[in-house]
Amino acid sequence: MVNNNPVSDLLRTDRMPHIWCSGCGLGTTVNCFVRAAAGCGLPPDQITVVSGIGCTGRVAGYLKLDSFHTTHGRPIPFATGLKLANPRLKVVVYSGDGDLFAIGGNHFIHAARRNMDMTVICVNNFTYGMTGGQVTPTTPTGAIASTAPYGNTEDPFNLPYLADSAGAVYVARWTTFHVRQATKAMKEAIQKKGFSFVELVSPCPTLYGRRNRMGDGLDMMEGYKENSTIRNGADTRDVGMDISGKIVCGKFVDRERPSFLEQYNTRLAARLGPSYKNYEGVL
Amino acid sequence: MKADPKGVLTGAHFLDGDHACSEGALSAGCRFAAGYPITPSTEIVERIASRFPQVGGMFIQMEDEIASSIAIQGAVWGGAKAMTVTSGPGFSLMMEHIGFAAMLETPCVFVDVQRAGPSTGQPTLPGQADMMQARWGSHGDYEIIALCPNSPQECYDLTIRAFNLAEEYRVPVMIMMDECVGHMTEKVVIPSPEEIEITERRYTTAKLGEYRPYFTDGEMVPPIAKAGDGHRFHVTGLTHDERGYPVMSPEVQEKCVRRLVDKIRLNAERIISLEESETEGADVIVVSYGITSRVSVKAIEMARADGIKVGHLRLITAWPFPEKRIRELVGRTGAFIMPELNYGQMFFEMQRVIDGKAKSYLLPHGGGTVHKPEVIYRTIKEAALECRPQVEESAW
Amino acid sequence: MVTINPDMCKGCGICIRFCPAGVLEFSDEFNSKGYHPPRAVRPEACTGCDLCGIYCPDFAIFGILLKTVA
Ligand code: SF4
Ligand code: SF4
Ligand code: SF4
Numbered sequence: 001m002v003n004n005n006p007v008s009d010l011l012r013t014d015r016m017p018h019i020w021c022s023g024c025g026l027g028t029t030v031n032c033f034v035r036a037a038a039g040c041g042l043p044p045d046q047i048t049v050v051s052g053i054g055c056t057g058r059v060a061g062y063l064k065l066d067s068f069h070t071t072h073g074r075p076i077p078f079a080t081g082l083k084l085a086n087p088r089l090k091v092v093v094y095s096g097d098g099d100l101f102a103i104g105g106n107h108f109i110h111a112a113r114r115n116m117d118m119t120v121i122c123v124n125n126f127t128y129g130m131t132g133g134q135v136t137p138t139t140p141t142g143a144i145a146s147t148a149p150y151g152n153t154e155d156p157f158n159l160p161y162l163a164d165s166a167g168a169v170y171v172a173r174w175t176t177f178h179v180r181q182a183t184k185a186m187k188e189a190i191q192k193k194g195f196s197f198v199e200l201v202s203p204c205p206t207l208y209g210r211r212n213r214m215g216d217g218l219d220m221m222e223g224y225k226e227n228s229t230i231r232n233g234a235d236t237r238d239v240g241m242d243i244s245g246k247i248v249c250g251k252f253v254d255r256e257r258p259s260f261l262e263q264y265n266t267r268l269a270a271r272l273g274p275s276y277k278n279y280e281g282v283l
Numbered sequence: 284m285k286a287d288p289k290g291v292l293t294g295a296h297f298l299d300g301d302h303a304c305s306e307g308a309l310s311a312g313c314r315f316a317a318g319y320p321i322t323p324s325t326e327i328v329e330r331i332a333s334r335f336p337q338v339g340g341m342f343i344q345m346e347d348e349i350a351s352s353i354a355i356q357g358a359v360w361g362g363a364k365a366m367t368v369t370s371g372p373g374f375s376l377m378m379e380h381i382g383f384a385a386m387l388e389t390p391c392v393f394v395d396v397q398r399a400g401p402s403t404g405q406p407t408l409p410g411q412a413d414m415m416q417a418r419w420g421s422h423g424d425y426e427i428i429a430l431c432p433n434s435p436q437e438c439y440d441l442t443i444r445a446f447n448l449a450e451e452y453r454v455p456v457m458i459m460m461d462e463c464v465g466h467m468t469e470k471v472v473i474p475s476p477e478e479i480e481i482t483e484r485r486y487t488t489a490k491l492g493e494y495r496p497y498f499t500d501g502e503m504v505p506p507i508a509k510a511g512d513g514h515r516f517h518v519t520g521l522t523h524d525e526r527g528y529p530v531m532s533p534e535v536q537e538k539c540v541r542r543l544v545d546k547i548r549l550n551a552e553r554i555i556s557l558e559e560s561e562t563e564g565a566d567v568i569v570v571s572y573g574i575t576s577r578v579s580v581k582a583i584e585m586a587r588a589d590g591i592k593v594g595h596l597r598l599i600t601a602w603p604f605p606e607k608r609i610r611e612l613v614g615r616t617g618a619f620i621m622p623e624l625n626y627g628q629m630f631f632e633m634q635r636v637i638d639g640k641a642k643s644y645l646l647p648h649g650g651g652t653v654h655k656p657e658v659i660y661r662t663i664k665e666a667a668l669e670c671r672p673q674v675e676e677s678a679w
Numbered sequence: 680m681v682t683i684n685p686d687m688c689k690g691c692g693i694c695i696r697f698c699p700a701g702v703l704e705f706s707d708e709f710n711s712k713g714y715h716p717p718r719a720v721r722p723e724a725c726t727g728c729d730l731c732g733i734y735c736p737d738f739a740i741f742g743i744l745l746k747t748v749a
Binding site for chain 3: 221
Binding site: 012015044045046048050060061064065066067068069070071074076077078079080081082083084085086088089106107110268272275276277279281282283 | 314315317336337339340341343345346347349350351353354355356357358359360361362363364365379380383509510511512513514515516517518519520521528529
């Protein structure tokens, strides 16, 4: 049915309709991603997507690219191995806030520290959708979740600040309302050498929006429109989100640092001398 | 195919089991390793860290064992032969990814240099208590292959075999070393590259757009693809159909998981390797593996000097377990003894196969050191007496 | 020009709300999944900006510049 859609070449149309709820922002992020992938200048065969587990974890299975649906929290180390075996691949990790920052948080900071050449896209909907709306490390303090029935009593991560402090060379945040900017950010992130991070704030109307009186997907999109401000270059310390729903969007970090492999080859060549051949993959 | 000469350090060396394992990986064509330091396996990754950059390989020390055990799988799907190395506590952390490798049919190698446990246990001292964990540690049903070297030479040889088996069956293969074997230093002969047989990965020959990752074409093991070749395939840890797409039906569950189990069970006889001495016509057989097999040899010599007909069956592959061979021997042998550095693991598997048709003796040991040969010797005598009561002990 | 695949639609209304040219409205019919898909009530106003296409979480709608079509 979607065969005539201009982006259907990058979608597994044989698997549509997808499992996501009506008004869920995930499909919108995929729309942005396929447009970014199509426009980034790389042949699709060179782009590989790795997902973890959860509603966002299903993204890999809907993209007509080499795609891996891995274990919960571990797409980043899988992507690390994949990238190092074949550095010609552009490896994109596409997963959710619970997967990447609760169970997978350690891998995130280490990949950023190493400046491992990959793009991490986090769809942040503030909850575990697949398992029924539990609290995550990004759930705002006070927000209701199935495992925080009296409101979240913990403080959330400010993801751009975390990525920035851990060493990411590109950090941006947009919402699913900002589709043009989100597409551009994903394209820039894909083209960036090193560890790039894009946070996409996205509605989970079924399990987060409804519980927190934010309405359905459309109402949540209206909320993003009303409550977001764009501040490119903002200090990431100042972009944390809270229960008020205010969202600072923009490109916050875009800097240069030698990637893992650049640093690796430089150091080994210096130590091992002319006998050392730059590592460019196992093949 | 023959080994890539780049990685092969042909010649006679004086190496410990850990270093020999690293050389085995190099000879086998392993060019990606990920690991996290843990005693008593660390020497393996240390040698790899120094050797790999000289042969075009990549070692990365990951943030933990969970990361290491899936980084190698990413590397495999990127085209590498890959392994990770650990010991008990790290092995525990890797369990989910053993199941993941089994489910995606990712050929890869896990090395566990066993130490005494549970928990942190005795990091620098031997144990053999991860044997059941190797077989059953991940949730769900699957089969794996596990090898048990008992010398540095075998650490080298079996590491090559592990990589070859991983490719042939697209299965995670475990090398179950122990601290003694890992740290014992002996002569290790590394053959010339032409003498080393390497099983190459079997890539799909399907036309672009036609590849189905789990279409076996009537065989047990499907051909694989790697990212970047244009097949644009999808694989998942969810139960999947031939296309690699998730399907939540009991029929697909049966088809998917049944083959993961059958490809090893139905090929068990081709996979299993054993070392036997005087098992035919023996009254008593000692079944052992790893470092315990070397202590057993001493005990067996002592018993044979007494005239007892005692055989030795050494498990070189622990998994799949040699059911067929043990059943054959059960008819002719009265008693089976298994010493192991745990309180009964492989023993119970053996007992299941013996099925009450012969006596079986467990010689448990908590680890931290090895059995005293005398303990095994005394049990051999006791068992021999039990199954041949007509023979007076004084006759020995 | 806007193209709608009504059977893919889950009726979230996002395309209708954010179409800058007010081209779309909910249709009275139900699709096969029981949702009201959008229909183009003012097709002549469509600029082909494809905003609906990028927003639609279900890949059920997209716009193309008529120039590109020709
Ligand atoms: S549960 Fe939430 S995140 Fe998951 S598909 Fe539904 S709306 Fe989307
Ligand atoms: S955005 Fe898509 S799913 Fe939502 S109403 Fe429009 S066509 Fe239907
Ligand atoms: S292409 Fe643009 S103008 Fe046309 S219907 Fe879609 S959003 Fe409206």
